[in-house]
Amino acid sequence: MAFIRERKVSANGLDMFIAEAGETGQPLVLCLHGFPECWASWRYQLPMLAQSGYYAVAPDLRGYGETGGSGQVDGYRMSILVEDVHALVQALGYERAILVGHDWGCALSWQVARQYPQAVEAVVGMSVPYGGPAPEAPTDAMKRLFEDRFFYMLYFQQPALPEQELEKDVRDSLRKIFHSLSADGIAEYRVGKNDSGLLDSMSAPDQPPRWMREEDLDYYTERYQRSGFTGPVNWYRAMDLSWQESRDDDNWQLTMPVLFIGGLQDPVLMFNQKALQRMPDYVPDLRTVLLDQCGHWIQMEQAAEVNREILAFLEEVNDQA
Secondary structure (H helix, E strand, C coil): CCCCEEEEEEECCEEEEEEEECCECECEEEEECCCCCCHHHHCCCHHHHHHCCCEEEEECCCCCCCCCCCCCHHHHCHHHHHHHHHHHHHHCCCCCEEEEEECHHHHHHHHHHHHCHHHEEEEEEECCCCCCCCCCCHHHHHHHHHCCECCHHHHCCCCCHHHHHHHHCHHHHHHHHHHHCCCCCHHHCCCCECCCCHHHHCCCCCCCCCCCCHHHHHHHHHHHHHHCCHHHHHHHHCHHHHHHHHCCCCCCCCCCCEEEEEECCCHHHHHCHHHHHHHHHHCCCEEEEEECCCCCCHHHHCHHHHHHHHHHHHHHHHHHC
């Protein structure tokens, strides 16, 4: 990570930790991570983007890593998270940015692009397709779909219990989650009953994968041992509040160029097939790339291929400008 620098930036009331590569004045590419991750999810992208002429920035988002955030669920509504990103773009001295998001960072990128289209030049979204407005509250839809089966987003609605499970052995928790939702581990993963814990059906790999070395896992573990999991889990607990806030909105089109990258072995993509099918209705300037032998951790599991796709897309966006 020789190209990567670290500092804190004041944005929307946060001292937001950022990792950056490249020089200010170059086009800004803002990389937004998911759960249970941090800025380091983009360690394979930041140097590549800098070498390609971009100013690449990856923050620890609200509640994660060294950024911190409120312990109250209400503080993680999507409207607040959107303002975090918009304020960060401005704090970095820019009016516009290219957003690259994965998992929750992808869902957040869609909403930033929807609410601040003038500030978003293009979007690269990974894992979570954009399906426009939801007809009912997320947890209601999940309860109806999963019934008595375990689903992690419903499990995360409970107070304290998810944190107690995940923080009992942070390293073991992270190792199991990264393995079980990867292309190598998903075949072993079995959904349990709704009284299960998150880790009950997960297993650790026999050998560390090439994309999550022991030193990488050390870094993630150290950050979560310090920050805990309450902030990250609160993103899930605030889902219904976010839905309630946006249910009367009438602007759901994304008009900027969009690249969506999905892993064919990603359970999140499998769960969101209907949203993927609806996506062209809401994103007229859309390109879709689906990667085989790729699970949920797209930009890590297939870093070289993802980097090629991002660069080709950005070249196309530059040609259109």
